[in-house]
Amino acid sequence: xRIERMLKIILLSLLVICVKAVAGAPEFFxxxxxxETLKISAPVSMLASINGVDVVNKKYVLRLDQGDFDVAVYIxxxxxxxxxxxxxxxxxxxxxxxxENLKASVEAWKRVSPQ
Numbered sequence: 214x215r216i217e218r219m220l221k222i223i224l225l226s227l228l229v230i231c232v233k234a235v236a237g238a239p240e241f242f243x244x245x246x247x248x249e250t251l252k253i254s255a256p257v258s259m260l261a262s263i264n265g266v267d268v269v270n271k272k273y274v275l276r277l278d279q280g281d282f283d284v285a286v287y288i289x290x291x292x293x294x295x296x297x298x299x300x301x302x303x304x305x306x307x308x309x310x311x312x313e314n315l316k317a318s319v320e321a322w323k324r325v326s327p328q
Contacts, residue, residue, distance in 0.1 A: 247290060255294035263288070264303040265321075274303055276314050278321035285325040292327045300326075 265275030266282035277284060288300070302322070307314050 247287075248294070251290055251294035251296075255291055255296035258296055259298050260301060261291060261296060261298060262301040262303050265318075274306060276304070276307060276321070277302065277318035277325075284321075288325050288327065 263277065263284055264273075265277050265280035265284065266273055267275060267280040268282055272280065302318055304314060304318060
């Protein structure tokens, strides 16, 4: 049981690295390996976290409706790979009204969510 838990932690870390890399650190990850990475890690991951990302301008935590990274494609691939856990929203240090930012992210989630 201990080895299985350690493997899950390693795979969860891999998924986090994968997402962060896609969001702007290409030296750690090549986007064309996303499907392969998710196939291995998604079924055993317990938590996924998303946010809007502007790769071009290197702004990595934005409202979910902002940025040039296609979150909808990532979410579809994540669930298609067998992920069944919750999806958290990262929204720290986003400029502007907190409630307006949250409303915009919730509306964006409704558009990209598979449920």
